[in-house]
Amino acid sequence: MSALDGLRVIELCQVMAGPFCGQVLGDMGADVIKVEPPGTGDQTRVGMGQHAFRAVNRNKRSITLDLKQPGDVAVFHRLVETADVLTENFRPGVAARLSADYDTLRARNPRLIYASISGFGQTGPYAQRPGFDLIAQGAAGVMSVTGEPGGNPVKAGVPVSDLSAGLFCAVGILSALHARERTGEGQRIDTSLWEGALALGIWETAELWQTGVAPQPLGSAHRLTAPYQALRTRDGHVTVGGNNQKLWRRLCAVIGRPDLPEDPRFVTNPDRMAHRPELVAELEAAMVVRDTAEWVKALLEAGVPAGPILDYAQVVDDPQTRAREMVVEMEHPEAGTVRGLGIPIKLSATPGTIRRPAPLLGQHTDEILAELDGG
Structure with a gap:
């Protein structure tokens, strides 16, 4: 049994943020029914996007309904009456034109949790x-601190606005479900890509309010401590966390520079932060004589946090990835065996499960209609 067995979620979402939220709930056991327009379905079903579709739509059933047709709207409303949660990511105002807005659906199902994800919120x-x-990352400050100092604006390499909005929405849904246990009433959830990205700016806003100066890009370095970043080796880079006095001294000993902690430029963390370019130059001069794997081994053996920088091809074949079951295989009716990322939340008593691959367009329409009719 999974944690969310018996929970029904209706998904009126496309592309990334909303579908990712639905997949998180589906992985935990919810019955997620994806309502898609006939003929086209989710925008990512076509071309190269179909790979993205499969990545965020497993553990769902698909029904096709045209919400511009009164007959299909009536079926949709019947479906909502059976649901616990509805998610939508229309631009504000569109849901009302489709008779899929909160007020309309709440009148039919007062226990409904109605979750909206948009670009910037409903107000x-x-x-x-x-x-x-991309737009949300820029407007939320992420791109102002990403990349190397003095470089052009760079977005985060993964879609942090989309994914954080989906995760925050899932947290909101679970919170609202807990509240419903006390009140018996549903409620509306309103979050956005912009808020999801802005909410991740914990260190950056803290620095702004402390110093009065807007943070700038630091590459891989940390805002509050040094050395805590990627350092060049003979064959690449190694990530190193020498971010307290004990670790700093251990790091210097491992790289053969026990003199550095006594250098007036590097004695304390404020000293090292004030002289970070010189610090990095001294460390890298000592580290370029050995390969990354050698440094990782030596640093870890000395108790200094360290690691390689892996590309995704390396990550998916890493032994830790296999040990944590973070790559899974599914049989897709058209694509055959497909791989996906596993479930990052491990529950001891009610673990999540991957029960089905992303659905074909309308694959479960007849099945869901039969359930509505009591078949």
């Missing part, structure tokens, strides 16, 4: 702006 001067990860 405010930017509410009608389109929701794209």
Whole structure:
């Protein structure tokens, strides 16, 4: 038995943020029914996007309904009456035109948890702006601190606005479900790509309010401590966490520079932060004589946090990935055996499960309609 067995989620979402939220709930056992327009379905079903579709739509059933047709709207409303949760990622105002807004659906199902994910939220001067990860990253400050000092703006390599919005939405849904246990009533959840990205700026806003100066890009370095970053080796880079006095001294001993902790530029963390370019130059001069794997082994043996920088091809074949079951295989009716990332949350008593691959468009329409009719 999974944690969310018996929970029914209706998904009116496309592309990334909303479907990712639905997949998180589906992995934990929820019955997620993806409502898609006939003919086209989710925008990512076509071309190269179909790989992205499969990545965020497992553990769901698909039904096709045209919410511009009264007959299909009536079926949709019947479906909502059986649901615990509905997720949607339309631009504000669109759901109302489709008779899929909170007020309309709450009248039919007062226990419904109605979750909206948009670009900038349902209110405010930017509410009608389109929701794209790149745009949200820029407007939320992420791109102002990503990349190397003095370089061009760079977005985070993974879609942090989309994924954080999906995760925050899932947290909101679970919170609202807990509240419903006390009140018997559902409620509306409103989150956005912009808020998801902004909420990740914990260190950056803390630095701003402490210093009065907007943070700038630091490459791989940390905002509050040094050395805590990637350092060059003979064949690449190694990530190193020498971020307290004990670890700093151990690091210097391992690399053969026990003199550095006595250097006036590097005695304390504030000293090292003030002279970070010189610090990095001294460390890298000592480290470029050996390969990354050698340094990782030596540093870990000395109790200094360290690791390699792996590309995704290396990550998916890493022994830790296999040990934690973070790559899984599924049989897809069209694509055959497909791989996906595993479930990152391990529950001891009610673990999540991967029960089905991403559905074909409308694959479960007849099955779901039969359930509505009591068949």
